[in-house]
Amino acid sequence: MSQMKHIDNIPSTPGKFKEKSPYNRLRLHFSLTKLTFWSFVFLGLIFVFFFRSPSSSSSSPAASDLSRRSLRTSSYDGPAWEKRIKASAKVRSHSGISVLVTGAAGFVGTHVSAALKRRGDGVVGLDNFNDYYDPTLKRARQALLERTGVYIVEGDINDVALLKKLFDIVQFSHVMHLAAQAGVRYAMENPGSYVHSNIAGLVNVLEVCKNANPQPAIVWASSSSVYGLNTKVPFSEKDRTDQPASLYAATKKAGEEIAHTYNHIYGLSLTGLRFFTVYGPWGRPDMAYFFFTRDILKGKSIPIFEAANHGTVARDFTYIDDIVKGCLAALDTAEKSTGSGGKKKGPAQLRVFNLGNTSPVPVSDLVSILERLLKVKAKRSVMKLPRNGDVQFTHANISFAKRELGYKPTTDLHTGLKKFVRWYLSYYGDGKKSAQ
Numbered sequence: 001m002s003q004m005k006h007i008d009n010i011p012s013t014p015g016k017f018k019e020k021s022p023y024n025r026l027r028l029h030f031s032l033t034k035l036t037f038w039s040f041v042f043l044g045l046i047f048v049f050f051f052r053s054p055s056s057s058s059s060s061p062a063a064s065d066l067s068r069r070s071l072r073t074s075s076y077d078g079p080a081w082e083k084r085i086k087a088s089a090k091v092r093s094h095s096g097i098s099v100l101v102t103g104a105a106g107f108v109g110t111h112v113s114a115a116l117k118r119r120g121d122g123v124v125g126l127d128n129f130n131d132y133y134d135p136t137l138k139r140a141r142q143a144l145l146e147r148t149g150v151y152i153v154e155g156d157i158n159d160v161a162l163l164k165k166l167f168d169i170v171q172f173s174h175v176m177h178l179a180a181q182a183g184v185r186y187a188m189e190n191p192g193s194y195v196h197s198n199i200a201g202l203v204n205v206l207e208v209c210k211n212a213n214p215q216p217a218i219v220w221a222s223s224s225s226v227y228g229l230n231t232k233v234p235f236s237e238k239d240r241t242d243q244p245a246s247l248y249a250a251t252k253k254a255g256e257e258i259a260h261t262y263n264h265i266y267g268l269s270l271t272g273l274r275f276f277t278v279y280g281p282w283g284r285p286d287m288a289y290f291f292f293t294r295d296i297l298k299g300k301s302i303p304i305f306e307a308a309n310h311g312t313v314a315r316d317f318t319y320i321d322d323i324v325k326g327c328l329a330a331l332d333t334a335e336k337s338t339g340s341g342g343k344k345k346g347p348a349q350l351r352v353f354n355l356g357n358t359s360p361v362p363v364s365d366l367v368s369i370l371e372r373l374l375k376v377k378a379k380r381s382v383m384k385l386p387r388n389g390d391v392q393f394t395h396a397n398i399s400f401a402k403r404e405l406g407y408k409p410t411t412d413l414h415t416g417l418k419k420f421v422r423w424y425l426s427y428y429g430d431g432k433k434s435a436q
Contacts, residue, residue: 082169085124088151089170093120097331100172100216102126102205103179104152105138107284108221108275108323110145112176115324116331117148124170125152126162127179132186133285140427141282157201163208172212174331177205177220180252183286184225187247198251202258210266215337217269217349219330222256224276224316224356224394225249234397237274237352245391260350267339267348271330276356276396280320280416281423288363289317289417292370293424296378304364305385307392313385314360314393319411319419326355329405356396357409369414373421 089098099116103109104125116123125145129138142152155162157179166172181197202220209216227235228244244250259270279289295302305313335349367378385392401407 077165084151085153085166085169088149089122089124089172091120091122096121097173098122098124098170099174099176099331100124100126100166100170101176101178102157103177103221104145104150105129105142106178106182107280107282108278108320108327109176109178110141110282111280111320111324112178112327113145113150114148115328116176117145117150119328122170123150124166124172125150126155126157126166127152128156129154132181132183137282137285144282158196158204160204160208163204167208167212171214172216174334175205175209175216175218175220176327176331177202177218180221181248182284184246184248186286191247194247194251198248199254199258202255206258206262206266206268209337210262210268210339211342213341215266215268215339217271217331217334217337219271219273219327219334220255220259222272222274222352223249223252224274224354224396225391226253226256226274227394228391233393234358234395235354236397237354237400256352263348263350265344266342267337267344267346269335269337269349270351271334271349272352273326273330274352274354274356274396275323276316276318276354276394278318278320278323280420283320283420289366289370289420290424292367292378293374293421294428296367296370296374296376299379301379301381302367304367304380304382306382307385311392312362312364314362314395315366316356316358316360316394316396317366317413317416318355318357318396318409319416322357322407322409322411323355326353326401326405326407329407333405351404353401353405353407354396354398355401355407356394356398357411357413358396358398359412360393360395361413366413366417369417370421373418 091098096119097116099121101109101113101116101123102125104113104123105127109125109127113123113125127138127142129135129142145152153162153166157163157177179197179201181193187194206218209218224235225246226241226244226249227239228241228246228249230239230241230243232239241253241256244253256272259268259272262268263270277287279287283290285291285294292302307313330351330353338344338346338348364380367380371378398407398409
């Protein structure tokens with residue numbers, strides 16, 4: 001119960017474990033030429049990673065690593081298994097919804113699942129518990145959710161048979177698709193994992209949803225990374241997103257184009273959420289605020305990047321509770337899909353929203369706040385911003401989300417980090433226990 005207090009009060013994918021941790025539709029202004037170009041690009045990526053010869057696949061370490069980790073799906077079926085799913089999906093409030101949450105053992109997935117369950121919605125989770133970062137943290141989140149009555153099915157979004165089985169058992173009214181291969185830098189090590197999860201995995205989820213009867217409304221996680229090399233700030237949903245700075249960003253941009261296609265052809269109601277640097281308790285160890293905390297406590301040097309000509313690197317850090325409120329508002333305002341059994345019967349809702357804090361903070365200031373909260377002086381190592389997909393700054397324009405969702409972030413960075421540090425010290429101790 002002590003751990004649940006943290007999530008109450010402060011309210012999937014292949015990977016590798018690493019310690020280095022007033023309108024309803026937003027119209028997309030892309031010409032037919034651009035749409036065709038992107039389609040060929042992403043079809044080409046899928047071809048490269050999924051239709052290579054066995055010999056070439058086996059000779060690639062990244063490919064064999066991907067195969068080892070991405071298709072690990074637990075056995076399923078049976079009366080007891082189905083009973084757990086039905087119990088977890090049971091709606092307990094008069095106006096409740098039934099939601100399939102993919103990536104439920106992830107950072108955002110855990111908080112969203114818990115929030116939905118608390119208000120009486122039916123929730124079934126799906127996660128493959130990959131080892132992109134410490135799986136024991138994901139298992140701890142799973143245990144946390146189980147105590148609230150949320151059951152997480154262990155499986156992969158690329159397992160179409162499993163997805164179909166879940167829809168056979170439960171008539172989900174909504175899908176919260178959060179499963180994805182995260183991280184900008186890891187794409188340079190294992191690019192195939194991003195195509196596998198963020199493109200192929202998304203298509204599998206949409207395929208099952210479009211064939212469902214009735215079709216669910218879908219809210220899914222895009223990313224602020226789609227703004228790429230844009231220099232105009234703050235970033236608006238109407239800005240160009242055709243110059244990604246990383247493969248991760250490109251796959252999320254591809255996801256938005258794919259979502260447009262399924263909305264246009266099959267009548268799926270789709271809402272994409274562009275998250276801006278989410279942080280907080282139960283967070284991801286590969287995020288800077290998390291591993292900075294770990295390394296400061298261990299007395300290790302931490303890298304502080306700066307752009308050309310000593311330019312400041314800043315992020316629009318957004319506290320998890322604010323993100324959860326945005327996610328729930330997106331679900332609550334999502335209109336029904338208009339298709340049935342794979343056939344469109346009318347225009348469907350298509351939206352994209354920025355979910356950020358609107359207050360970019362220099363990374364050096366983040367470190368200063370952590371120093372005060374931890375009462376430990378950081379060993380800073382200033383270095384050039386590497387060419388690995390990271391961008392110099394992010395800054396969200398949230399006027400559209402504010403108008404349509406009533407989204408209004410309320411947590412400043414100092415307050416949010418204070419809650420994170422409290423959780424971190426409770427979970428890992430004084431830093432002697434390894435935070436991976």
